[in-house]
Amino acid sequence: MDYSELVAVYEELGSTRSNLEKTRILSELFSSCGQSLSTVVRFSMGRVFSAWKDEDIGISSKLMVKALKKSTGASESRITEAWKSEGDLGEAAQKLLEGKTQQTFAVKKLTVEKVAENLSEMAFFEGSGSQGRKIDSISELLSLASPSEAKYVVRTVLGKMRLGVGEGTVRDAITDSFFPSIEAFEEGKDYSGDEKLLVDERLEEKIGYNSVISFFSLDSLEKGETYVKGFDKIISTEEGCKKVKNILKRFVQHGYDVTNDFGEVATTARDEGIEGLKQLEMTIFRPINAMLAKKVDSIEEGFEEVGKPAAIDFKYDGMRAQVHKKGGEVKIFTRRLDDVTNQFPEVAEKIVDLIECDECILDCEIVAYDPDDGSMVPFQKLSKRIKRKYGIDKMSEEIPVELRPFDLLNREGSMLKKSYSERFNSLEEIVSEEKGVLRLVDRAVTSDVSEVSGMQQRSLAEGQEGIMMKNLDAVYKPGSRVGYMVKLKPVMETLDLVIIGAEWSEGRRSGWLGSLVLGCSDGEGDYLEVGRLATGLTDEQLEEITERLKPLIVEEDGRDVVVKPEVVVEAEFEEVQKSPTYSSGYALRFPRLKTFRDDKEDADSIEKVERLYKSQR
Ligand code: ATP
Numbered sequence: 001m002d003y004s005e006l007v008a009v010y011e012e013l014g015s016t017r018s019n020l021e022k023t024r025i026l027s028e029l030f031s032s033c034g035q036s037l038s039t040v041v042r043f044s045m046g047r048v049f050s051a052w053k054d055e056d057i058g059i060s061s062k063l064m065v066k067a068l069k070k071s072t073g074a075s076e077s078r079i080t081e082a083w084k085s086e087g088d089l090g091e092a093a094q095k096l097l098e099g100k101t102q103q104t105f106a107v108k109k110l111t112v113e114k115v116a117e118n119l120s121e122m123a124f125f126e127g128s129g130s131q132g133r134k135i136d137s138i139s140e141l142l143s144l145a146s147p148s149e150a151k152y153v154v155r156t157v158l159g160k161m162r163l164g165v166g167e168g169t170v171r172d173a174i175t176d177s178f179f180p181s182i183e184a185f186e187e188g189k190d191y192s193g194d195e196k197l198l199v200d201e202r203l204e205e206k207i208g209y210n211s212v213i214s215f216f217s218l219d220s221l222e223k224g225e226t227y228v229k230g231f232d233k234i235i236s237t238e239e240g241c242k243k244v245k246n247i248l249k250r251f252v253q254h255g256y257d258v259t260n261d262f263g264e265v266a267t268t269a270r271d272e273g274i275e276g277l278k279q280l281e282m283t284i285f286r287p288i289n290a291m292l293a294k295k296v297d298s299i300e301e302g303f304e305e306v307g308k309p310a311a312i313d314f315k316y317d318g319m320r321a322q323v324h325k326k327g328g329e330v331k332i333f334t335r336r337l338d339d340v341t342n343q344f345p346e347v348a349e350k351i352v353d354l355i356e357c358d359e360c361i362l363d364c365e366i367v368a369y370d371p372d373d374g375s376m377v378p379f380q381k382l383s384k385r386i387k388r389k390y391g392i393d394k395m396s397e398e399i400p401v402e403l404r405p406f407d408l409l410n411r412e413g414s415m416l417k418k419s420y421s422e423r424f425n426s427l428e429e430i431v432s433e434e435k436g437v438l439r440l441v442d443r444a445v446t447s448d449v450s451e452v453s454g455m456q457q458r459s460l461a462e463g464q465e466g467i468m469m470k471n472l473d474a475v476y477k478p479g480s481r482v483g484y485m486v487k488l489k490p491v492m493e494t495l496d497l498v499i500i501g502a503e504w505s506e507g508r509r510s511g512w513l514g515s516l517v518l519g520c521s522d523g524e525g526d527y528l529e530v531g532r533l534a535t536g537l538t539d540e541q542l543e544e545i546t547e548r549l550k551p552l553i554v555e556e557d558g559r560d561v562v563v564k565p566e567v568v569v570e571a572e573f574e575e576v577q578k579s580p581t582y583s584s585g586y587a588l589r590f591p592r593l594k595t596f597r598d599d600k601e602d603a604d605s606i607e608k609v610e611r612l613y614k615s616q617r
Pocket of ligand 1: 291313314315318320335441574
């Protein structure tokens with residue numbers, strides 16, 4: 001497939017905000033892209049590899065500037081200038097190529113396959129000279145690309161497509177592309193000319209037999225027992241149409257939940273229909289997305305969300321881990337689906353005999369503890385192990401960890417559709433506990449608010465984060481924050497901090513300053529960085545921030561700016577962490593802007609930051 005065809009669709013997608021319209025555009029694309037289907041599906045989601053693959057192209061914006069220098073001949077400063085003014089390196093690439101004379105453009109056409117080939121191979125370049133080879137690989141693509149193609153090659157490489165295509169949109173587009181269209185029955189309409197109709201059995205008498213190929217019931221469709229492939233249209237009642245559509249979507253969603261790869265799901269839907277999707281199964285050693293938790297502010301609110309009675313767990317201050325086991329082999333994946341087995345070899349080794357199941361997937365928290373007294377150690381210390389490549393044995397002695405499983409996703413087959421009670425009972429059956437190695441989570445099943453409150457106190461007293469409340473009847477929804485489990489954590493004090501720097505935003509928000517560098521006072525008239533506030537800002541807030549900060553800019557370097565420390569904001573955050581990155585030695589975890597503190601001229605002191613840090617322990 002020509003890459004230009006895909007680029008035309010990208011442009012169309014980028015020009016609309018309507019999800020319905022995006023679904024329509026994508027479904028047309030998916031229906032027409034033949035052999036390239038799985039690549040095209042991944043590309044439109046801004047992916048080169050399927051989500052579960054532990055592969056990364058490893059190109060930073062800096063390296064991309066070098067690749068652009070090589071392919072366009074422009075100097076780095078000109079590229080940086082274009083990047084700043086366009087707000088996005090992809091747009092900058094387009095502008096720079098437009099500046100080149102027309103004759104130098106390639107005669108050979110860039111294809112989707114060529115882009116996929118070059119990008120895939122980059123993940124395997126290793127060792128000395130690998131950066132140079134990556135630059136060569138991108139430059140080759142850019143030399144074959146037209147200006148608008150170059151824009152999307154750059155964005156794909158950087159993983160920033162900016163098309164606003166979410167998982168739901170892709171799921172719906174696959175459903176529309178590869179299943180028959182769904183139409184409501186119209187009284188008096190002549191269906192005799194239509195072939196290959198699949199008709200709701202409730203319409204049997206109305207539609208007349210001669211024109212109809214086959215009938216179905218919603219029940220058998222739901223069970224996947226209706227053969228849908230090969231039909232042109234599904235005819236149902238007005239409200240039946242919605243149900244049919246939802247059932248078909250559910251098959252596609254199931255495919256994605258267990259494979260984590262819409263490329264594979266699309267090909268299966270196209271080639272094998274419902275039959276094929278139904279048979280897609282979770283594969284051991286291929287991680288799936290973790291179910292996420294909603295936040296509640298009180299035990300009562302928690303019960304409202306998950307019902308009574310509910311399971312109450314300690315919420316550990318550890319790391320989410322998905323543990324896959326097959327025979328004697330164990331692999332551990334993070335919530336971002338990275339394989340960290342090499343970072344925790346002792347866990348993988350010790351738990352093999354403690355989990356009695358040939359094939360299974362456990363949802364767990366890895367919790368670190370002090371080797372001397374067994375007391376818990378916060379995530380921040382544990383996180384050192386996650387990045388470690390060398391000296392792992394020493395690390396595992398210094399920061400030993402215990403695995404705390406809380407859910408079972410697979411036991412010789414998927415458990416996702418079973419209720420949480422069933423999953424947990426099954427988990428209890430296969431886990432043999434050993435303190436310091438593997439223990440089920442601290443947990444109680446109750447409807448009693450005071451019992452929950454007692455657990456909350458104990459969890460906090462142990463240095464954990466709070467509690468989780470879980471719906472006993474719920475299925476497991478990968479990747480969703482559906483409220484089948486909720487988290488309850490104590491509310492943190494806020495900090496008043498001064499903005500000392502910022503970054504020019506990219507894409508739709510270019511022209512606005514964002515990613516604010518926050519500072520606390522050092523008590524001597526200077527400010528110490530405590531982190532960046534980058535998420536959760538609305539357009540209005542960004543506009544206001546830009547208006548306030550622009551006159552205060554004292555220095556600019558690429559997209560980074562330094563501003564006079566005059567704007568004070570009240571920041572909320574989840575936690576204060578130690579950090580070597582910022583000059584205060586601390587970093588706020590997930591800071592959010594609460595308000596502008598126009599009533600204040602100065603920021604809170606480093607002493608207050610330290611006090612908050614200590615009060616968490
Ligand atoms: P947080 O920063 O509060 O952990 P988050 O965005 O990282 O939030 P959420 O899904 O919102 O993640 O909160 C649930 C997280 O809490 C899980 O991802 C898991 O890592 C952790 N956790 C700790 N103990 C448990 C438990 N008993 N059951 C489920 N999750 C737990």
